[in-house]
Amino acid sequence: NNNYGIDIWSDGNFIIEDGVAKVNFDCKPSLISIVKDIRKQDFKGPLLLRFPHITEKQITTLYTTFNSSIKEYDYKGKFNAVFPLKVNQLPNFIHPLVSVGKEYNYGLEAGSKAELIIAMTYNNIGSPITINGFKDKEMIHLCFIAKSMGHNITIIIEGLNELEMIVEVFKESKLACPNIGLRVRLHSGGSGLWAKSGGINSKFGLTSTEILEAYELMEENDLVKYLTMIHFHIGSAMNSIKPLKKALRESGHIYAELKNLGAINLSSINIGGGLAVEYSAYERTRFYSLSEFSNDVVFTLKEIAKQKGVDEPNIFTESGRFISAASTVLITPVLELFSAEYELDHLKLKEENPPLIQELHELFNDMSKKTAYEFMHDSIDHMESLLTLFDLGYIDLQDRSNAEILTHQIIKKAISLLQIDDYEELKKLDENIQEKYLLNFSLFQSLPDYWGIDQEFPIMPITHLDKNPTRSACLWDITCDSDGELPFDLKKPLYLHDVNLNQEDYFLGFFNVGAYQDTLGMKHNLFSHPTEVNIVFKDGKVILEKILESQKIIDILEDIDYDTSEIRSILGKHLSKETYNVLEKYLNENSYLKTIWSYYDE
Ligand code: PLP
Numbered sequence: 001n002n003n004y005g006i007d008i009w010s011d012g013n014f015i016i017e018d019g020v021a022k023v024n025f026d027c028k029p030s031l032i033s034i035v036k037d038i039r040k041q042d043f044k045g046p047l048l049l050r051f052p053h054i055t056e057k058q059i060t061t062l063y064t065t066f067n068s069s070i071k072e073y074d075y076k077g078k079f080n081a082v083f084p085l086k087v088n089q090l091p092n093f094i095h096p097l098v099s100v101g102k103e104y105n106y107g108l109e110a111g112s113k114a115e116l117i118i119a120m121t122y123n124n125i126g127s128p129i130t131i132n133g134f135k136d137k138e139m140i141h142l143c144f145i146a147k148s149m150g151h152n153i154t155i156i157i158e159g160l161n162e163l164e165m166i167v168e169v170f171k172e173s174k175l176a177c178p179n180i181g182l183r184v185r186l187h188s189g190g191s192g193l194w195a196k197s198g199g200i201n202s203k204f205g206l207t208s209t210e211i212l213e214a215y216e217l218m219e220e221n222d223l224v225k226y227l228t229m230i231h232f233h234i235g236s237a238m239n240s241i242k243p244l245k246k247a248l249r250e251s252g253h254i255y256a257e258l259k260n261l262g263a264i265n266l267s268s269i270n271i272g273g274g275l276a277v278e279y280s281a282y283e284r285t286r287f288y289s290l291s292e293f294s295n296d297v298v299f300t301l302k303e304i305a306k307q308k309g310v311d312e313p314n315i316f317t318e319s320g321r322f323i324s325a326a327s328t329v330l331i332t333p334v335l336e337l338f339s340a341e342y343e344l345d346h347l348k349l350k351e352e353n354p355p356l357i358q359e360l361h362e363l364f365n366d367m368s369k370k371t372a373y374e375f376m377h378d379s380i381d382h383m384e385s386l387l388t389l390f391d392l393g394y395i396d397l398q399d400r401s402n403a404e405i406l407t408h409q410i411i412k413k414a415i416s417l418l419q420i421d422d423y424e425e426l427k428k429l430d431e432n433i434q435e436k437y438l439l440n441f442s443l444f445q446s447l448p449d450y451w452g453i454d455q456e457f458p459i460m461p462i463t464h465l466d467k468n469p470t471r472s473a474c475l476w477d478i479t480c481d482s483d484g485e486l487p488f489d490l491k492k493p494l495y496l497h498d499v500n501l502n503q504e505d506y507f508l509g510f511f512n513v514g515a516y517q518d519t520l521g522m523k524h525n526l527f528s529h530p531t532e533v534n535i536v537f538k539d540g541k542v543i544l545e546k547i548l549e550s551q552k553i554i555d556i557l558e559d560i561d562y563d564t565s566e567i568r569s570i571l572g573k574h575l576s577k578e579t580y581n582v583l584e585k586y587l588n589e590n591s592y593l594k595t596i597w598s599y600y601d602e
Contacts, residue, residue, distance in 0.1 A: 004460035005281025019466030045592025052096035087320030156181035181229030233272025252304035275322035328514030338436035342408035444524035550590035
């Protein structure tokens, strides 16, 4: 039975019950009931459902797991965490995160001036802010301003020039100096797709020589007292802990050496992000649990502190993916099944048909369960030959259309005859009998990591889960780009249901899309972000909070700097007032497909 790997990737957040996917929380609503409620309000395109309770669960799990390791090892340092804004800066995600983070003193990490402004505005005063990435003097000045607002902010320097700028701003602004952290360039790298963020050749961090120079520069300018943190990040989505242990030892020793040099307020090691999320629906790819991870961090740092005779450091993490990925589900309506074009009532056989077409017709009529597999195979061969005959001019367009209809009908009939007992046999033909599903979304906008780096995401229909899916599925988006496709992959096959969209809706859910996808996505073909909704629970009821509709066409054009009053005036000049009013209505709708014309409705 196909459960789409939910046991592997869902972490108990979603369950299948009575044939539908449900949110495993509070009143356990089905995803389809939520989707129907939203669509009732005329939002017909793709939907991003955000579940703040899942973000809260991740934050709570992170803190309780680390705190229990700390207790178990009688560790003297404290656990702290910040959310790296780069992973998801959108207000509908950030506001609930900051609000539930308050009780833990959960903070934010910023890597640019714009992200810093978000952190300065919304971070709970007293919760940590850490600043990474390349900085200019203006950004450093902003950090000083944040400090003067009462924020607990640490500037993590990536190079000596940043330290020099801190010295300058300190002297010129006369503002109190924020804490300083040093990002160290470790010898050890990470594991997984993003491992290049760590290691000696990474883009970031200070070498040992630079660390010593930085220390000297701080001494010369009386800044040593502000040095509080050592930082490293060995890469996102670590699939094993081994490289982390090496990095911890390396950075632990740097910490201890600096303390022994006289860094009196150095008190924290920031281990960056990198906690992995399970994206696979086929086999586990993350080979550790959070408690193994936290035990290893606490144990290793304790050992080093003991060996070097220094205080056990506070621990900071900047995990982003772990906190945010599971909180968001993308729902895409299926607009069309490719084979729907090949309904039998379009078959227009002639009095006299070419022999191969005649044979296809017989295969279709005579097929039984026993012959289904063989006949399906034969029909696919015949189809190939008929296409060649068409190219050579021996059959006409009507013949070709008949051939296509018959072949598709043979495949459908064979699948329905075989599906119960011979499912495995059937799968062998997967690649030849693919069904293409057209989805109302843009892959470039909503799953950029699939497009860019082949990141897989769990995919599951949100209904029909009590029925055997019989079609090997290839997914197409609505952009005019052939890369907007998730092809059928025999190694990681996706099977979907054969549905008649004139009679019922069919929606696919893409899970774990809350990390990085929202802002990495791009407006290819000018499809902007999907309509997004926060789903919250109050008194056993589902509340649709903060519905943010996909951008209107006119706003998308304004965003790329078109003069929208000029657009309106040019269009208006050529149209009657009445027609222009209709056009104006379209300008104020979003660009996803709304009503799709179908000849079956006639
Ligand atoms: N901290 C730093 C410095 C990073 O560069 C990143 C991401 O690349 C993160 C934290 C977040 O990583 P993740 O989302 O894998 O936890």
